[in-house]
Amino acid sequence: xxxxxxxxxxxxxxxxxxxxxxxxxxxxxxxxxxxxxxxxxxxxxxxxxxxxxxxxxxxxxxxxxxxxxxxxxxxxxxxxxxxxxxxxxxxxxxxxxxxxxxxxxxxxxxxxxxxxxxxxxxxxxxxxxxxxxxxxxxxxxxxxxxxxxxxxxxxxxxxxxxxxxxxxxxxxxxxxxxxxxxxxxxxxxxxxxxxxxxxxxxxxxxxxxxxxxxxxxxxxxxxxxxxxxxxxxxxxxxxxxxxxxxxxxxxxxxxxxxxxxxxxxxxx
Amino acid sequence: xxxxxxxxxxxxxxxxxxxxxxxxxxxxxxxxxxxxxxxxxxxx
Numbered sequence: 427x428x429x430x431x432x433x434x435x436x437x438x439x440x441x442x443x444x445x446x447x448x449x450x451x452x453x454x455x456x457x458x459x460x461x462x463x464x465x466x467x468x469x470x471x472x473x474x475x476x477x478x479x480x481x482x483x484x485x486x487x488x489x490x491x492x493x494x495x496x497x498x499x500x501x502x503x504x505x506x507x508x509x510x511x512x513x514x515x516x517x518x519x520x521x522x523x524x525x526x527x528x529x530x531x532x533x534x535x536x537x538x539x540x541x542x543x544x545x546x547x548x549x550x551x552x553x554x555x556x557x558x559x560x561x562x563x564x565x566x567x568x569x570x571x572x573x574x575x576x577x578x579x580x581x582x583x584x585x586x587x588x589x590x591x592x593x594x595x596x597x598x599x600x601x602x603x604x605x606x607x608x609x610x611x612x613x614x615x616x617x618x619x620x621x622x623x624x625x626x627x628x629x630x631x632x633x634x635x636x637x638x639x640x641x642x643x644x645x646x647x648x649x650x651x652x653x654x655x656x657x658x659x660x661x662x663x664x665x666x667x668x669x670x671x672x673x674x675x676x677x678x679x680x681x682x683x684x685x686x687x688x689x690x691x692x693x694x
Numbered sequence: 695x696x697x698x699x700x701x702x703x704x705x706x707x708x709x710x711x712x713x714x715x716x717x718x719x720x721x722x723x724x725x726x727x728x729x730x731x732x733x734x735x736x737x738x
Contacts, residue, residue: 538698545697554700565698593727679701682712689716693736 454494455518456534459527463492464518467501467511474507524589528582536560537568537575570636580640583675584613591619594674600624606670607632609661609692614641614654616674621650630655632666665691706732 431439458464461481466472474489481488492509495501500515518527532538537560541548544555562568569576594616600606601624608617611631621629629650631641635658645654657666662684665671671692677685695701704712706723713720713734722733 541697548697552696555697556699564700590727590729593729594731597724597726597731598733677701677709677712678695678703679699681700681702682715685712686715689712689718689734693717 451498452534454491454498455500455530457491458495458500458515459518459530461488461491462520463495463500464511464515464527465520467509467515468519468521471508471510474509523585525585526582528578528585532575532579532582535575535578537565537572537579541565566634570634573636576636577640580612580637584615584644587613587615587674588619590674591616594672595619595623598672600627600670603627603669605629605668606672607657607666607668609633609665609671609673609688610676611641611672611674612637613644614656615644616672618645618648618650618654620672621653622648628653628655630657630666630668632657632659632661634658634660661688661691663691664694 461477461483463477466477466480474492475485477483477492478485478488489507492501492503493506495515496503496509499512501509501511503509516522517525518530519525520527540559541555544558547558548555556562556565556568560568562571569579598620600620603624605628606617606620608614608629608631610633611617612633614629614631617629617631621627631638633641633656638656638658642651642654642656645651645656659666665688673688673692676688680688695703706720709732710720717737718734719737720732720734722731724731724733
């Protein structure tokens, strides 16, 4: 039997190759983010050797990483030794308020990475795989014991929230609201955007006790601390009184019964 | 959500079911950038 591939078939194989090896890309981007390649190349062209020196990484392996990054469009190189960052790479820069650096790092770190390796099992059983992968009831229990990953995850959510926060603040009418609480608000980006949009509004973040200090710090930095509170607690036990509750990126994390507990505590 | 948290993405009718079960009712949905703000109030 002859088997000559049509162009459509060839495209299918190429696309599927891309899907199957998607995790190669994920971990390459993780390495690019961890070793701050976007920041090293922000000022201009640099060599693999210089970056390896600055990051204490293997020089040859770093050059191969940069070459791989070039093949992904993150940088360009004429000679395989000198590399220049592209606008795609700059989405990982640390000094960009919407930076995807922490998202790249936290999504590919063991907390998320290992359960994602068990998606077929999740489909078979209908259950999340954090317990099988980490021996913890939820990913948030895992974070409570892995504070570096927790802080990276919080920062990544803040980066993603900042743009969305402006959109939300623009459409939410907070006239007549005395106190608004960001439930599970982590860094508090949404509530802080609402407070900047309405100078009369008092606001706060209610989140787990090991999470809220970051929100307090961030609020001091932007000068809202006079009308901002942070409260540590668990939204499954109770939620402090307020006129308006904001829950962003919260309910999708929980099954229906747990969502009803959270919403019921907000209503009470 | 399936593999990481046991949560789920929901359609509006599924949010409404959560609100009803929590003594809330949906009063507004406003597009906000890539997302939407869903507002609910206590029924009593």
